[in-house]
Amino acid sequence: DESARLSQSPDDLPSVSVSVQFSDFAYRTDEGKPWVLPVVKKVESIIVNDTTLNHEYLPILGLPEFRSSASKIALGDDSPAIQENRVGAVQCLGGTGALKMGAEFLRRFYNGNNNTKTPVFVSAPTWENHNAVFSNAGFEDVRPYKYWDAQNRGLDLAGFLGDLESCPEHSIFVLHACAHNPTGTDPTQEQWKQIAEVMMRRKLFVFFDSAYQGFASGSLDKDAWAVRYFVSMGFEMLCAQSFSKNFGLYNERVGNLTIVARDADNLKRVLSQMEKIVRTTWSNPPSQGARVVAVTLNSPELFAEWKDNVKTMADRVLLMRAQLKAKLQALGTPGTWEHITDQIGMFSFTGLNPNQVEYMIKEKHIYLMASGRINMCGLTTKNIDYVAESIHEAVT
Numbered sequence: 001d002e003s004a005r006l007s008q009s010p011d012d013l014p015s016v017s018v019s020v021q022f023s024d025f026a027y028r029t030d031e032g033k034p035w036v037l038p039v040v041k042k043v044e045s046i047i048v049n050d051t052t053l054n055h056e057y058l059p060i061l062g063l064p065e066f067r068s069s070a071s072k073i074a075l076g077d078d079s080p081a082i083q084e085n086r087v088g089a090v091q092c093l094g095g096t097g098a099l100k101m102g103a104e105f106l107r108r109f110y111n112g113n114n115n116t117k118t119p120v121f122v123s124a125p126t127w128e129n130h131n132a133v134f135s136n137a138g139f140e141d142v143r144p145y146k147y148w149d150a151q152n153r154g155l156d157l158a159g160f161l162g163d164l165e166s167c168p169e170h171s172i173f174v175l176h177a178c179a180h181n182p183t184g185t186d187p188t189q190e191q192w193k194q195i196a197e198v199m200m201r202r203k204l205f206v207f208f209d210s211a212y213q214g215f216a217s218g219s220l221d222k223d224a225w226a227v228r229y230f231v232s233m234g235f236e237m238l239c240a241q242s243f244s245k246n247f248g249l250y251n252e253r254v255g256n257l258t259i260v261a262r263d264a265d266n267l268k269r270v271l272s273q274m275e276k277i278v279r280t281t282w283s284n285p286p287s288q289g290a291r292v293v294a295v296t297l298n299s300p301e302l303f304a305e306w307k308d309n310v311k312t313m314a315d316r317v318l319l320m321r322a323q324l325k326a327k328l329q330a331l332g333t334p335g336t337w338e339h340i341t342d343q344i345g346m347f348s349f350t351g352l353n354p355n356q357v358e359y360m361i362k363e364k365h366i367y368l369m370a371s372g373r374i375n376m377c378g379l380t381t382k383n384i385d386y387v388a389e390s391i392h393e394a395v396t
């Protein structure tokens, strides 16, 4: 057959599956429903009634007032780096797009040209897409760094620091800014300081992934502590921000890649290259989500209302954590359950082993990942007794 074919045989084009339960990553109310934030509803009606707006293309790098206000919530209003004009941003399609644009830039330009050999380290475990996004951008050496201590159900700080000490200089490290997915375990401020010290000394590059700002503690500022600390230490860095979770704007694909450069001239050159990468990827970004975020962040009243909405979500998760732990302790379930409230953000590593997970799924129809990871938002005041009793049965 001489005609133009997409493939000649199934061997040329195998069928692959991308099985992702997107609901696993989303916030749910106590009724188990998606939540449109009240502030988002309000801002959407402002936008729809604004007769000055149109559907012309946005600039390649995105809506200027979105990019600057988004970077400000990551770095803080009073960030010296912003005042020194060395912070810039690229509006991206979600946090994934921000990681992708950052990875494409680093592969091309970081530490010399076309760096396919530079090791990129991602936490073990991590959000699975980290591996694929970086290898897809051309990095040939994406590796795990030690993070989770399964025995003690906490951070493996010694292992993490050991990997920072022994990796090649100039390696790239992807760090979860807060509310680590999937373990729910973040370094403490003291631990972050140790991590930063080694990274600075060993000339390692920091790429923060900030997908859950506000979800860890309920406070945007607290959740940005690590990012701001690294900036204050003088690191040049990238920070991929997602507004999918903290604005509930999952399908609007609104993300931001914040760039903290050495100086204003360097920033200008980075942004010019970013423009070229974006131009050949999506040419220019969509506007609705970015407008919602920009209008909200640029109005003191709406900003306050948003912070309140974020706190509502974070508080519900914290309440479910506290209740689940209390119920397991009341039942006398063997093992310690402190990690349920020590962990933060949407996810929890329950510590259930694969047999126990299978029992939960087969016998109790409670669906969790084989790793024992649950999305805390699956818990509601109506099902929490059943879940606690089921965990008790699975463990005993």
Ligand code: PMP
Binding pocket: 025, 093, 094, 095, 096, 097, 127, 176, 181, 209, 211, 242, 243, 244, 250, 254, 255
């Ligand atoms: N990073 C992490 C750690 C995530 O969990 C997610 C979403 N599950 C993302 C990035 C990507 O977010 P977005 O949907 O905005 O692309």
